[in-house]
Every structure is written in structure tokens, then in C-alpha cells.
Amino acid sequence: NAGVTQTPKFQVLKTGQSMTLQCAQDMNHEYMSWYRQDPGMGLRLIHYSVGAGITDQGEVPNGYNVSRSTTEDFPLRLLSAAPSQTSVYFCASSYRSSGRGNEQFFGPGTRLTVL
């Protein structure tokens, strides 16, 4: 198993550009999520999905869109990049929990810089 994969590893954008961060997992996990990590802020949830066709907002969703057309893929789209979106982005996945929560597996991250 490759686990959770993310592409690209690094990206530099200009303000106003759009792009898509890719995330894929091969563990047949129902739950997938996107976090951003900023210095001194910890990881914050952007969007999440509990299955194909179902997405919802997390703590910091503004400026980002997601879709989940397959179980494996969960892309994150930046519609019009802003310098405030400079961050490290992590995708994570897990099985749907039985009520107690489950270990989430994280991808290697994408370091995004918006100039």
C-alpha cells in the first residue's frame, strides 16, 4: 500500500492564481480530510468528507473547495490564491469510526507559498 499520497510536494503561486492539491489513498478509507499547518497554530481542519459525494466544512474553509467523486481521491482547490494561504497542507484519511474515533493516516504534505 502506498498509504496517503499528495502532489505536488512544493508549489509557488502568485496572488489570484488557482490550483488543485491532489490527495489519494489506497486503504479504502471512507473518511478523508484536509488540514493546514501554520507556525504556532497547530493543524486546522479545512474540509472533510465521510464518503464519496459527501463533503463538509471544517474550521477554516474560506477560499477552498473540495469534491469527492471517488473513495480514493479528495482534491483541494484554491480558487484565487492569497498570501494568507501560504502554509503546509496535509491530507489525512481513516476508516469511519464506530463512535470512538479512529487513527488518521497523514500524507507527506504540500508546502504552498503564495506571493
Add this chain to the structure above:
Amino acid sequence: EDKVVQSPLSLVVHEGDTVTLNCSYEVTNFRSLLWYKQEKKAPTFLFMLTSSGIEKKSGRLSSILDKKELFSILNITATQTGDSAVYLCAVNYGGSQGNLIFGKGTKLSVKP
């Protein structure tokens, strides 16, 4: 407001020392508490705790949860330089069965 607070934010020790990292939380609909280790890349899973008073151990690392007082501790005994990392505490909570709220992390530096 749901929150997870870790202390200390940073810690410097020497090899062989024992350290205790703290995590307190206030969340609605608590499901579990998770500890992760992050070394300049993706967080890697250490423990998941759901019941009070039951210690989880893995080698020199151990953790315990107190659901009455709403905190958890992560202990590392006989620290090694390879333990240097940021340790993240996260709580699985709320309506969706996967969402995590993270603390800001404790940066541990172990000196030779």
C-alpha cells in the same frame, strides 16, 4: 469554543531524562484523544485513548487519559536524540466521526 491546549510549548532536555507532556481539552461530544509525533514531515500516530485510567505503552512512551479532569499526559522515559520532534495532541469530537481538533504541539529537543 472547543479547544485543546498543550504544555509546555517547548522543552529542552538531555539524553536519559524523563519528560512529561501535557494536553488538556474542552470539546463537545468527546470521542477519543490521539497523540502524534511530527518530525519535519507528516504526523505519525502514537496512541489513541478512549477510556480513563488505562495506560497505553509503546517502548519508552506511555500515555494516559483522565476524562473527569479532561487531560492526558504523554511520558517518555530515557529520552534519546531521536525523540526530538513536535508532539501533537488531538481530540476526535463533535458530530462527524472523524474530525480532529489539534493542540499547538510541544517541541521537544533532546541534547546529547
